[in-house]
Amino acid sequence: MQINIQAPLEQEGQPSTDPVRTYLQEISRIPLLSHEQEIIYGKQVQRMMRLYQTRAALAQEPTTAAWAQATNLSLNELHVALMQGQRAKRKMIEANLRLVVSVAKKYQKRGIELLDLVQEGSLGLERGVEKFDPTQGYKFSTYAYWWIRQGITRAIAQQARMIRLPVHVNERLNQIKKAQRQLAQELGRTATVAELADALGWSAKKVQECFEQACQ
Template identity: 55%
Template sequence: MSDQKTLQINAELDEQEYTRAGSYESRKKLYRQLRGLLGGKGAGPLARAASGNNAAAIRDSLRLYLNAINTVDLLTAQQEVELAKRIEAGDEDARAHMIEANLRLVVSIAKRYAEGGLSLTDLIQEGNIGLMQAVQKFDYRRGYKFSTYATWWIRQAITRALSNDSRTIRLPVHVIEALRNIRKIRPRLAAELGREPTPGEIGAELNLTAERVTQIVEAGRTIVSLDAALGDDGEDTILDQVADDHAPSPDEEFMRAQGYSVLRSALGELDERERDVLQLRYGLNGTKTSSLDEIGRKWGVTRERVRQIQRSAEEKIRNSSVADYHEVIAS
């Protein structure tokens, strides 16, 4: 963890603002605990442990940190709204309270990435920065829980740190991005073609030559750490999780996810065939995404007819009574 980022955390939680009139003495004590653990101008035990190899020191520092944040009660939905209103009005004490109450969320998310190359202490500190951004941008008027919204910002902060960590990623970021795109597009092409796509076919989709596609794939195979499993289930890899500079922002991704939730509800207004076409095209309700040809074979119609059904269904949803539809299927 760089001194600059450590200082950023402490600047965000300035003690004078944090302990202003009206704050509880217990909050002042907690602030000092957290500041000491995270490290300030002189690195605290959490920061020192992160930069060293003393396993016992790391465990002790994490234990102290977790004990400190566990003293803060979780917020109810009503409390979140009340704090958000105060934050919007410039109340820094409310802002600090919102951050405190969600530090455990950061730890929970950080643990998922503990095998990605960064220490858990580094991941927690990166996640805390994402949490602070979420607090700043949260809009209580939309009606969703803060923890749901904050998760997107915390994950982005952590994955971006992983992608920039030289101990884990040993390829240029643009190559990592290209490799990710190749891995994303290959299954779709295989489904449409009914066979494994050639480097040339993949390259045509990504504006790359066949030779370049082959070079990128080979480069990825030489970096074992890119395929290291993350989490207990082992399903995600570092490459799957690293941040994409051209990807939507956490705000955009969050609203897209909320839109999918609305879309699933709206499917009830469609007939069976329209509903099935959309579910298969967008992978809703646990289904795999399918090509127009695959859906056409299932329903005994041409791919063009499937396209017409899809557009008709999308138009019905756009004109339906379902509120706050976020144009998830705009295409």
């Protein structure tokens, strides 16, 4: 899921020209979730993630019918579970975007624009939603904070490394980053190396080598 951080917003007939102000105004309209809602949505997301894990474990790219059979669900039940999971994931992400901004502001003046930090924090938040176990009893925001901060600090560290990398490596990493965001939006989850390679028309080895170069 890709977060739209520059959607237009009109104020008294005039569009806002400050993207940060626009974004803050938009997310301030989104209601927070109660603890009970977090539990319900969290369970729906976890069910969806288990379904995706089952599909990934199948030998080949399965048909929807084969996927449903492997999960002991009808086609309709599979569709409903996936739709519920996607909706729940979106609700949990949107309700915590203010937390992303709050964390991102602590890392300003590190060589990355605030909205870029927010985007990276949102990707960390998305990962946190996918990993959250609602049966543990703690609030999601407490759990999500770590994932948001990790997404932001990792981006800052990567930016510092990229400055030292050859231009062609930076270009490849930017291509991978773009593909990651597009696939996350399409799939509703973090893409695998194989999926990134397929989307880019590269070998999985090439994608993995780019990741390794970025981590050096």
